[in-house]
Amino acid sequence: MKRLLVLGAGTAGTMIVNKLRRQLDKGEWAITIVDRDDVHPYQPGFLFLPFGTYRPDQVRRSRHAQIADGVDFVIADVDRVHPEAGNVALADGRELPYDYLVIASGTSPRPDQTPGMLGQEWRRSIFDFYTEEGATALAGALENFDHGRLVVHVTDTPIKCPVAPLEFTFLAEAWLRERDLRDRVEVVFATPLSGAFTKPVASEHLGTMLEERKIVVEPDFLVEHIDNERKMLVSYDEREVPFDLLVTIPLNMGADFVARSGLGDELNYVPVDRGTLRSTVWPNLFAVGDASDIPTSKAGSVAHFSAEIFVDNFLRLVDGRPMVRAFDGHANCFIESGDGKALLIDFNYDTEPLPGRYPLPLAGPLGLLQETRANHLGKLAFRHIYWNMLLPGRPLGLPSNMSMSGKVPAA
Numbered sequence: 001m002k003r004l005l006v007l008g009a010g011t012a013g014t015m016i017v018n019k020l021r022r023q024l025d026k027g028e029w030a031i032t033i034v035d036r037d038d039v040h041p042y043q044p045g046f047l048f049l050p051f052g053t054y055r056p057d058q059v060r061r062s063r064h065a066q067i068a069d070g071v072d073f074v075i076a077d078v079d080r081v082h083p084e085a086g087n088v089a090l091a092d093g094r095e096l097p098y099d100y101l102v103i104a105s106g107t108s109p110r111p112d113q114t115p116g117m118l119g120q121e122w123r124r125s126i127f128d129f130y131t132e133e134g135a136t137a138l139a140g141a142l143e144n145f146d147h148g149r150l151v152v153h154v155t156d157t158p159i160k161c162p163v164a165p166l167e168f169t170f171l172a173e174a175w176l177r178e179r180d181l182r183d184r185v186e187v188v189f190a191t192p193l194s195g196a197f198t199k200p201v202a203s204e205h206l207g208t209m210l211e212e213r214k215i216v217v218e219p220d221f222l223v224e225h226i227d228n229e230r231k232m233l234v235s236y237d238e239r240e241v242p243f244d245l246l247v248t249i250p251l252n253m254g255a256d257f258v259a260r261s262g263l264g265d266e267l268n269y270v271p272v273d274r275g276t277l278r279s280t281v282w283p284n285l286f287a288v289g290d291a292s293d294i295p296t297s298k299a300g301s302v303a304h305f306s307a308e309i310f311v312d313n314f315l316r317l318v319d320g321r322p323m324v325r326a327f328d329g330h331a332n333c334f335i336e337s338g339d340g341k342a343l344l345i346d347f348n349y350d351t352e353p354l355p356g357r358y359p360l361p362l363a364g365p366l367g368l369l370q371e372t373r374a375n376h377l378g379k380l381a382f383r384h385i386y387w388n389m390l391l392p393g394r395p396l397g398l399p400s401n402m403s404m405s406g407k408v409p410a411a
């Protein structure tokens with residue numbers, strides 16, 4: 001038997017094993033996937049927990065139930081990969097040998113990396129919403145917040161779903177307006193970037209939306225520490241941003257086992273070829289989803305599109321044929337903007353998000369870089385698509401690589 005081992009049963013790992021189990025002969029191939037627990041979160045749903053739009057039980061399911069029959073699901077913490085020996089050591093002492101390895105262990109918020117973030121104010125006036133616990137605790141804090149400074153803060157890039165902090169800011173602003181509290185609350189967006197987003201056209205568009213909503217932007221802000229006594233973000237260049245309620249996106253990092261195995265860069269992301277997702281060092285090792293160092297957004301959509309290309313290439317590889325498909329960094333994302341509306345962006349390594357119409361089978365076209373009700377409904381519908389189509393590996397009818405169809409190129 002040949003052995004495919006996948007580390008991480010999140011978005012990318014689950015899709016990959018489900019697609020490959022249908023394609024690889026059960027008599028020839030053993031497929032194993034490892035994760036540390038049996039709770040699969042729908043992470044985009046965390047955004048809505050603080051506002052009570054979803055309950056926690058609506059954004060999680062058992063991992064087991066998402067994984068196809070014929071795939072061995074091992075619950076354990078991965079301790080280390082031994083690529084030269086072709087095996088993986090688990091924290092409980094077991095060892096899993098492999099012929100091919102896929103690292104799909106994602107990226108996680110690391111509040112421990114910023115001095116003072118986990119101080120006495122953590123989960124009192126300092127919250128995150130990138131974990132279910134954080135988002136749930138923040139719901140309680142928002143409920144009791146009726147005046148002062150609400151600061152939404154990004155520690156550093158890259159982060160997964162780079163638009164989520166903006167979405168939270170827009171939703172919070174609308175939420176305060178609905179409760180007649182907007183005049184009593186100053187809303188601040190503190191970012192290490194020089195604008196609202198990484199790409200120029202979208203950054204200008206989103207920047208204007210922040211301005212229209214009278215949200216104060218604190219650009220180029222790189223936090224050095226958080227002063228808990230004075231409730232203050234302090235930057236390396238000694239700027240100070242006071243807060244009454246801080247919603248921070250901690251530094252995001254790949255899994256520690258990647259570093260322990262000598263497979264990561266300085267943020268524990270696995271260097272891979274950006275077209276094939278194959279390790280730049282080990283030919284039988286791939287990294288798919290947020291775990292890799294490819295220069296596009298860390299997002300579920302990227303995990304999805306790149307997993308499709310990886311699967312096609314992998315089937316060719318094990319069949320002795322060349323891997324001909326190259327991933328182009330395709331990402332798309334709905335951006336909630338409050339008041340029951342959202343924008344949609346679609347881009348890749350080389351093409352930035354552009355305005356226009358996004359062709360979508362049945363429900364489309366959807367407005368690109370436009371606030372519409374249809375985009376908001378698309379965002380809400382995606383939870384059902386995630387569980388019922390995306391994770392099982394059913395085709396969504398979207399191209400894996402980006403299409404220019406409907407886009408209006410920048411002048």
Ligand SMILES: Cc1cc2nc3c(=O)[nH]c(=O)nc-3n(C[C@H](O)[C@H](O)[C@H](O)COP(=O)(O)OP(=O)(O)OC[C@H]3O[C@@H](n4cnc5c(N)ncnc54)[C@H](O)[C@@H]3O)c2cc1C
Binds near residue numbers: 046
């Ligand atoms: C608040 C929020 C909003 C988001 N909104 C969107 C959105 O609107 N659109 C979008 O496209 N994306 C969004 N995302 C991003 C999206 O959820 C991720 O990019 C996507 O889940 C990445 O998939 P992945 O498989 O690479 O990683 P994950 O789905 O995170 O899976 C990684 C898995 O590896 C496991 N793992 C890690 N280390 C170990 C270890 N040592 N041992 C065992 N198992 C381990 C983890 O437990 C986890 O299950 C959002 C994310 C957040 C947090």
